[in-house]
Amino acid sequence: MRLAILSDHADQKLSTLVKQGLSLWNDSPEVYRSEFDDIGLEVLDPSSGLYAFKPDIIYINLSTQGVRDRYYSASPESRCGIGKAVADELRQWATLLRQKGVQVVINLLPAPLERHHGSFSACLPGSLPNQIRAINHAVVHQIAADEGVLVNDLAHLSACVGLRQWYDERFWCHSKYPCRPPLLRDYASSLVAVLKAARGRGLVKCVITDLDNTLWHGVIGDDGIDGIEIGGVGVGEAHQRYQQYLLTLKHRGIILCVCSKNEEAAARLPFQKHSGMVLKESDFACFMANWRPKSENIRAIASELNLGLDSFVFVDDSPFEREEVRSALPEVVVPEFPEDPSGICAVLEALPGFEAATRPSAEDLQRTAMYQVEKERTRLEMQSSSREDFLSGLEMRGQFAPVGAAEISRAAQLIQRSNQFNLRTQRLGTEQIRGLAASQDGFACFCSLQDRFGDHGIIAVLCGEARENAALWITEWVMSCRVLGRGVEEFIRNNLVKTAHDMRCQKLVGEYLPTEKNTMVAGLYERLGFTRISDVPARFELQVDTATPLPNFIIPQSLQTHTT
């Protein structure tokens, strides 16, 4: 990652902390820091040090105090325009940087302590608090809405800390620190979480929850359906709110699973009989209620859902179970359960893994249902006499088509989320995909899949561009692991050959760039008939004219018949 930090205040300490935070997951983060506090000067000058650095992400780091300085320097009658002036600058910079294909992150500013009119300041458009609000409003509703821009929500962070704790004006006066210096750690962590999410790293995909004294108060096996507490007043309210919190996570596409030491019938009883329950059995992709070690159950869930253990959060009130899972499966995130169950949502909220970089897609809302349908497919597979029998029994239909406005958000999200089936891990953003789709020499296609059990939606994204020697380079290929082993790779390969043919290219060139997680696709190109032409980087090519179609059981469908 090449990160440039552009600030209107001292950022040396911050950049050191951010670099440390990035180093924990990124091999060689480079952090550029502007020597000037005039951000516009750097952004608008093509020969500035900023562009010489060639950043792939730029963090525009304004401070409330910086805006305050401008507010105080303006004449009283022009102060009501400061917020708009700052927002206009931000928009100009963001647009310019986005055109250059750079990801932009902007701060949401902490509220100022100075209000000048008490509570009534909130009713005066020209007040300092409202000018700060106007900037945040423009960032969220106009600048971020184009999706190329992410925010580091310092307004939230500072509110969590408390503004009186957040600000220490001594250090602003002395050396232009935007907050109490030790809080720069939290400031940096918040930014690192956003940057990680922008690169699709460290995201939670599944929450596994215990039941007794976690999802409800009491032990169903001992206390019975009338003895446990969910909802009402008191501790039952805390557990009910935890359920509402989980349900909201499910709505944004996070998979929920149960892992409880219980008799299965007893464990399911509250879901069927207790009126206080918010979550239903159908909200869970897996329901593990048995007496086996929890780590064993979690491993089974990982293999059933085909998700990496490091995308799991495990919530359990029992210190014994937490320790058992931590020691057996160190990749799983296991937060401490709070002293009092009313604190559990705050504990989950503090985990960096719930950060997101894309809006929830239609796939997110249906993700749990998709995993449930997957079980139906598994059943068919068990009943089928052979692999071919199973694949033809699925009655698969596939589309391979250019990414359009309707698919762009899901395409970007799939690129963000895919770690295992990801050939080059380029993490192309919305703008880059849009650019390739519109370009004469490039393509950005998606592949979607349906079968007799339902719609998988968009399950692969491919991007590429024609280069010299009539070669079509495949610059991005990601696929959801849910559809492995169905012949989708072969289907895509055949469509790539067709795309290359349509673009008058004579050969396809693909690369495999290894990461810690994508070894599963190391041999993909050779399996699909490509010839290896170099080892570092591992590069493969396929002659378009002599490539015979690879057999598969997916019936091509035109886009018009694709209904979701």
Added chain:
Amino acid sequence: MTREQIRHSLRDVFREIFDGRDIEPSDELTAKQVEGWNSVTHIDLICAIEDKFSFAFSTSEIARLQNVGELISAIEKKVKD
């Protein structure tokens, strides 16, 4: 708290701020003589001292205190108050 007690505590603070190095906080020692005592670590040092002794320096003290003798005198005065 005596000057020597303060000096003793400062050794720990210096070690923490200056990457584990043992730096003797003698009265004559100035920021210029310590490798790595720059504008950033100066703020780190000020905050660590405030944390350790539970008081707050004034803005002018933050700017002024660049030698250990004065630093100890300032702490001595604050802690007494």
